[in-house]
Amino acid sequence: MKRVLTVASFLAVWVCVASTQAPQTPQGANAGQQPGAPAQGAAPGQGGRGGRAPITPRIVRFEASPSSIKPGESVVLSWATEAGTPAIDNGVGAVPPRGTAKITPRVTTTYTLTMGDVTRSLTVTVAGTAAATPGAANTAGASGATQPIARIDGKPDFSGIYGFTGMASLGGRGGRGAAAAAPAAPASPFADLPARPTLKPGVDNTAKPNPAGGTADCMPLPADTAFGVPYPFQVFQNKNYVLIVNEYPGTFRIIPIDQPHRADAADDPTWMGDSVAHWDGDTLVIDTIGYNGKHSIGGIQEPSDRFHTIERLTRTNAKDIFYEIIYEDPEKATGQWRASRTFAGDTRAGVNKILEFVCENNRNYVPLFGPQGPPAPQQGGRGGLQ
Amino acid sequence: MSRIPALLLVCACLIAVAPLGAHHSTAMYTGSRTIAGTVVKFEWTNPHAHVYIETKDEKGATVVWDCELMSLNHLRSYGWTAKTVKPGDMVSATGMYARSGDPSMIASRMKLADGREISS
Numbered sequence: 001m002k003r004v005l006t007v008a009s010f011l012a013v014w015v016c017v018a019s020t021q022a023p024q025t026p027q028g029a030n031a032g033q034q035p036g037a038p039a040q041g042a043a044p045g046q047g048g049r050g051g052r053a054p055i056t057p058r059i060v061r062f063e064a065s066p067s068s069i070k071p072g073e074s075v076v077l078s079w080a081t082e083a084g085t086p087a088i089d090n091g092v093g094a095v096p097p098r099g100t101a102k103i104t105p106r107v108t109t110t111y112t113l114t115m116g117d118v119t120r121s122l123t124v125t126v127a128g129t130a131a132a133t134p135g136a137a138n139t140a141g142a143s144g145a146t147q148p149i150a151r152i153d154g155k156p157d158f159s160g161i162y163g164f165t166g167m168a169s170l171g172g173r174g175g176r177g178a179a180a181a182a183p184a185a186p187a188s189p190f191a192d193l194p195a196r197p198t199l200k201p202g203v204d205n206t207a208k209p210n211p212a213g214g215t216a217d218c219m220p221l222p223a224d225t226a227f228g229v230p231y232p233f234q235v236f237q238n239k240n241y242v243l244i245v246n247e248y249p250g251t252f253r254i255i256p257i258d259q260p261h262r263a264d265a266a267d268d269p270t271w272m273g274d275s276v277a278h279w280d281g282d283t284l285v286i287d288t289i290g291y292n293g294k295h296s297i298g299g300i301q302e303p304s305d306r307f308h309t310i311e312r313l314t315r316t317n318a319k320d321i322f323y324e325i326i327y328e329d330p331e332k333a334t335g336q337w338r339a340s341r342t343f344a345g346d347t348r349a350g351v352n353k354i355l356e357f358v359c360e361n362n363r364n365y366v367p368l369f370g371p372q373g374p375p376a377p378q379q380g381g382r383g384g385l386q
Numbered sequence: 387m388s389r390i391p392a393l394l395l396v397c398a399c400l401i402a403v404a405p406l407g408a409h410h411s412t413a414m415y416t417g418s419r420t421i422a423g424t425v426v427k428f429e430w431t432n433p434h435a436h437v438y439i440e441t442k443d444e445k446g447a448t449v450v451w452d453c454e455l456m457s458l459n460h461l462r463s464y465g466w467t468a469k470t471v472k473p474g475d476m477v478s479a480t481g482m483y484a485r486s487g488d489p490s491m492i493a494s495r496m497k498l499a500d501g502r503e504i505s506s
Contacts, residue, residue: 082465083505097463216410218433231459247459249433355459361431363454368414370486375413 057084059120062113068125074104075124077111077349084115094348101349147318153239156282156315161351162343163232163247186283186314190326190338197299197333205301205332212366212374214296218359220251220271223288223309224325224339225297232346234354242277242284247354255286265290269305286311297327298339304331319345415482415492421451422478422497430468432458437471437493439479453479453493455506464505475499479506 060080069075079086080098087094089112092101107129112121150157185191199205207214215221215229226233231248242255255275265274269292277286288309293302300307310326324340327333366374410433423441435455443449455461471477481493496506 080465097465212414213410231457248457355462357432357457357459359433361429361436362433365410365414368484368486368488368490370484372485 057115057118058082059086059113059115059118062120062122064111064122064124067122068127069105070127071106071129072104074102077101077103079113081113081115084118086113086115088113088349092349096348096350099348099350149315149318152237155279156284157237158235158242158284158313158315158321159237160319161232161234161346161354162321163230163346163354184316185322185340185342186316188312188324188340190310190312190324190336193326193336193338195337195339197327197329197337198335199333200331203332205299207296207301216362216365218249218362219295220249221246222272222291222295222297223311224323225295226251227323227341227343231357232354242286245354248357249359250357261287261289266305269293271295273309280312282314284313286313298325298329298337300327300329300332303329306330307332316342319347321345412482412492414485416485417483418481419483419491420478420480421453421491423451423476425471425473425475425477426450427473428471430458435461435466437477437479437496439477449489451479451489451491453481453491453496453506455493455496461506466504466506470504471496471498481506 058081060082062077062079064075064077066075077088077092078100079088079095082097084097085094086097088101090105090109092103092111095101103124105124105126108123108125110121110123112119150159221229226246226248229248231246233244233246236243236245240257240259242257243252244255245252251272253272253275255277257277257279259276261276262268262274266289269290271292271294273288273292274290275286275288277284279285286309288311289307291297291303291305291307291309293304293307295302297303297307298309307327307329309328312324312326314322316322321343322340323343324338326336326338328336421439421441423439425437426440427436427438429436429438434457437453437455439451439453441449441451455466456464458466476499478497479491479493480495481491484490493506495503497503
């Protein structure tokens with residue numbers, strides 16, 4: 001029964017997150033409202049946030065410039081949509097609600113922008129060529145999971161944007177950034193670890209977050225806790241460093257490869273801890289110590305100064321990452337425990353960076369609960385992957 | 387205890403308090419209502435944007451509602467910019483309202499001055 005309730009809890013949380021998220025978060029430089037967009041009413045819906053009313057999806061604009069080219073020349077597709085998850089066929093793929101994409105069709109090709117039941121098509125004419133076979137990949141530069149894995153100095157390159165990709169990614173198993181159809185998880189020496197910590201006797205693990213929610217204070221979210229929010233993260237990598245930047249709440253980790261921890265890391269703890277990395281074959285292993293314990297992570301409230309995480313990143317294809325994290329806190333729990341998920345790379349055309357997020361206007365939400373106050377604190381910490 | 391009712395109970399409880407937009411839960415809000423009036427201030431800020439709408443209550447008194455919207459990056463995905471609303475605009479907002487009774491709500495959609503409805 002306990003297991004059933006736990007599974008139900010996770011599913012319900014994901015359902016809630018899915019029902020309240022934007023169709024897509026645009027990272028393209030061209031995101032924004034289009035001047036002169038024709039007014040169009042939307043279908044009335046029910047409920048507020050937590051019961052978000054659906055707005056009728058519509059395609060405001062879908063154009064090609066120029067619409068006729070010579071072989072080898074390029075065309076810029078531009079589009080503007082509302083209230084949906086748009087995609088363009090012929091190798092362009094999922095795209096932000098508004099944006100542009102430079103394409104080089106080899107033959108005369110009809111492109112269709114699809115957003116649910118709404119579609120709009122245009123044809124790019126390539127001089128001297130016949131119309132393309134419908135459904136064929138006629139566009140150079142098409143992205144996908146079938147490409148070879150990029151490498152840096154012989155090791156997999158994890159560079160890219162990973163993040164919430166809309167409700168389509170949920171599929172009953174996902175959440176923020178989860179791959180829609182994740183390949184089988186690679187073998188891991190930690191695969192048999194439990195999913196929850198085994199607390200030592202007498203450890204008080206009562207939650208002490210902001211009653212408005214554990215992420216409501218805009219404080220940094222270390223390690224996997226950063227993946228429990230619907231904002232993307234971006235990875236940059238070279239031979240000697242990996243840089244992970246989280247859009248919310250605007251934090252970063254600079255991770256040296258094959259270098260030791262900062263000498264005073266244990267005595268000078270920080271929100272994100274001190275991370276270094278090494279390679280285990282093609283798996284990038286990130287070892288982090290020196291957490292300041294001011295947060296909830298891996299099911300532990302306010303971990304001790306001996307809290308330690310090991311993150312393992314493995315490419316499952318050219319765009320997706322299998323991620324697992326192993327936790328240990330010798331002061332508060334016995335042994336190790338683990339969580340894992342697969343992150344889908346965001347390969348939408350025009351998406352090349354995450355955006356700024358500065359918490360300049362945070363509020364105290366507690367008074368809005370009224371006389372009855374917020375719910376009582378619960379046992380158990382908030383983990384980013386849960 | 388039957389498993390199915392237990393599952394439904396857990397799901398219902400979590401739906402009521404689940405984080406929204408990840409920054410905070412909506413447990414401090416309840417129900418649903420629509421307000422209409424004139425924009426007096428628009429804060430294009432994270433972690434949430436806010437539109438302040440001047441309305442009249444049932445006794446004719448002026449009430450300014452604080453309408454909390456999503457974060458800027460989510461709003462951008464809905465088509466918003468910093469200029470989507472401005473003081474003086476006649477708008478309406480629909481969403482959950484504060485349990486405390488304060489004129490505060492979390493708006494899930496708005497009808498703009500030009501007649502468009504937009505997620506918020």
